[in-house]
Amino acid sequence: MIILNTPLNFGYKKIAKPYLFSKDPEWAHDKTLASAKTFGNILPARWLIKHTMSYSSNLLNQTVDSLNFQNPLGLAAGWDKDGQAIKLMSSLGFGFTEVGSITKHAYQGNDYPRLTRLPKSKSILVNYGLKNQGVDIIYNRLRKAKINIPLGTNVARTNSKDCADDRKSIEDYCYSIEKLKTTGDYFTINISCPNTFGGQPFHQPDRLNLLLREIETIKTNKPKYLKISPDISNRNIEEIVNLAYKHNIAGFVCGNLTKKRNLNTIYETNLPQEGGLSGAVVSELSNNLIKTIYKMTGNEKTIIGLGGIFTAEDAWQKIGLGANLLQLVTGLIYEGPGLVGLINKQLSKKLSENNYSNIEQARGFLI
């Protein structure tokens, strides 16, 4: 039921957002997350939110890598890093949710400020540097929570110079994957955090080969997706795709934040070099990533498309370029939670207007 969605989202835009946007971004995020956690723990609140905000249609339903997705739109990693609010996400209308990034050791995050809003560019400058409570605590929380949509656990290596060499990094990833084997439905292996000690070494094919070879030895039937940077060359994308085939990687999350500062989509000036940019700034880069991978893999691999989804048109374009699943974070912050139901409703309309009976059929229509 979506009838009440429009006034609720109007309320977000006119009341909640001006208030939250007048506060420090991290404070606003922490308060919103705490509210989401509280509502998620109250059954009547979940029921009410579900019946006013979410949208369902058989056209949006699909099975991907043996998982059932009621709709293609998920919450991306970074909003609920420690998995505190996962119980609310299906009520908000998300088809799946991803927690993390999760690392072996807890990390309190890089120095402040770690979040800066760039409203002219519809973007956020993020420099958390993989802040999270560590896999042991997060695992204990996730294993107790029952949710009815697929749950992804996004795993990265601890942000510390003590864990930065290749051997320790690989051990770090494997520890978390081993620990999380019995909870959640898919893994995202995040090799693309832009704000960590030692950079993004696992975009290099020989190092990625070592990492994936080791991960492959961990016994799990859960699909594994690689989250990659939107800043890499087409040649590097090709190398990564080849390794994905070699090591049983089921798909790609396209993509993470950009480190670029010279894009004509950035309207704010004097940005610091530290941190990565989300939202509209990254949209074209992530679209290129999706398109390039889809041209190489067709429907053989899952592509989770994200980066600058603010409207159903943005989402539809990513499906047209080859994504079969979608995620967002920045759109949620700028447009409010009603965006999820609205995008799903409009995607369903686009599918039926174009005579597609599911997303798989529409996938890649622009290629």
Ligand SMILES: Cc1cc2nc3c(=O)[nH]c(=O)nc-3n(C[C@H](O)[C@H](O)[C@H](O)COP(=O)(O)O)c2cc1C
């Ligand atoms: C506040 C914030 C924190 C993020 N933290 C993570 C993270 O911990 N791990 C990760 O893989 N991506 C992280 N991301 C990247 C998002 O998952 C996503 O790839 C990127 O923001 C592009 O999507 P968007 O334009 O919808 O935000 C973060 C993004 C934001 C805005």
